[in-house]
Amino acid sequence: MNNIKRLYVFSPSLRIWHWINFLSIMVLFATGIYIGNPFFIGSQGIEPALAHGETLTMGLVREVHFIAGYILLASFIFRILIALTSKRDRLFIPKFWTAEYWFSIFETVQEYLLLKSSKEVVPHVRNHLARTAYFFIYLAIFFMIVTGFAMYGLSDPEGFWASIFGWVVWALGGEFPTHMWHHWIAWIIILFAIVHVYMVVREDIVKRDGEISSMFSGYKFFKKEPFDAEDLK
Ligand code: HEM
Numbered sequence: 001m002n003n004i005k006r007l008y009v010f011s012p013s014l015r016i017w018h019w020i021n022f023l024s025i026m027v028l029f030a031t032g033i034y035i036g037n038p039f040f041i042g043s044q045g046i047e048p049a050l051a052h053g054e055t056l057t058m059g060l061v062r063e064v065h066f067i068a069g070y071i072l073l074a075s076f077i078f079r080i081l082i083a084l085t086s087k088r089d090r091l092f093i094p095k096f097w098t099a100e101y102w103f104s105i106f107e108t109v110q111e112y113l114l115l116k117s118s119k120e121v122v123p124h125v126r127n128h129l130a131r132t133a134y135f136f137i138y139l140a141i142f143f144m145i146v147t148g149f150a151m152y153g154l155s156d157p158e159g160f161w162a163s164i165f166g167w168v169v170w171a172l173g174g175e176f177p178t179h180m181w182h183h184w185i186a187w188i189i190i191l192f193a194i195v196h197v198y199m200v201v202r203e204d205i206v207k208r209d210g211e212i213s214s215m216f217s218g219y220k221f222f223k224k225e226p227f228d229a230e231d232l233k
């Protein structure tokens with residue numbers, strides 16, 4: 001029991017970012033799916049002429065989407081700032097060019113396929129498969145921000161957002177493809193979230209390392225010194 005190491009992994013800034021990011025994405029997904037297909041109040045939402053006195057209108061749902069969009073943007077900028085100012089919170093770029101990276105990926109896949117027990121694999125604070133998923137999810141969130149504000153700018157072609165991201169709609173081939181890309185990547189992020197929560201719960205049950213609570217407390221528990229412990233310094 002005494003051999004268990006308690007390591008400080010996540011700073012308060014990263015934890016606050018994580019939960020704000022999670023909540024804003026949940027609001028964005030719920031309102032976004034409604035914007036794409038306003039199913040529960042008819043195919044067109046409530047007609048503006050009939051919307052007077054109604055609470056749930058397309059106008060309100062879009063407004064909530066845009067407010068959550070600004071919160072997502074602010075939290076993303078915050079994430080970049082803490083990555084630049086605190087070494088512990090830096091963003092990891094997967095080292096595809098190293099043998100160690102592929103070894104860790106291979107071993108993690110073996111572990112998940114139950115071909116190797118979790119006791120046999122080299123312990124990591126964050127394994128390379130997880131880090132690779134996080135890397136692509138940061139890119140996906142960035143893509144949603146860029147395409148979201150590009151579409152937002154369409155309603156004010158002379159405005160600030162159109163001047164910054166106007167080219168994005170053109171580069172993606174027009175308004176419709178931009179909507180579709182924004183829609184598909186929304187689903188990729190939600191699929192990630194489902195698998196992510198599964199993996200986090202699995203890790204907690206199999207390794208009993210306090211995985212779930214680590215995003216609240218900042219601490220994880222290890223029976224052996226993790227291979228990437230240096231990253232915490
Ligand atoms: C992970 C974050 C986000 C998710 C999951 C999300 C989801 C969605 C979805 C599913 C749609 C409907 C697309 C369609 O089928 O036409 C949509 C539309 C839209 N989103 Fe997002 N979105 C996100 C971030 C943002 C951000 C940051 C903004 C910036 C303000 C934004 C602005 C818009 C706009 C302007 C539309 C089109 C609204 C309309 O045509 O009435 N989104 N979003």
Ligand code: HEM
Nearest residue numbers: 018022025125126130134137193196197200211212214215
């Ligand atoms: C839209 C939903 C979510 C997104 C986009 C998301 C994204 C992320 C990202 C990018 C990281 C890595 C942070 C870093 O080190 O740079 C992370 C870590 C983590 N998240 Fe989430 N997350 C989501 C939902 C959740 C939920 C619902 C839980 C609760 C069960 C959770 C628990 C955790 C934990 C425990 C870690 C640390 C995992 C590790 O050390 O590898 N996440 N998340």
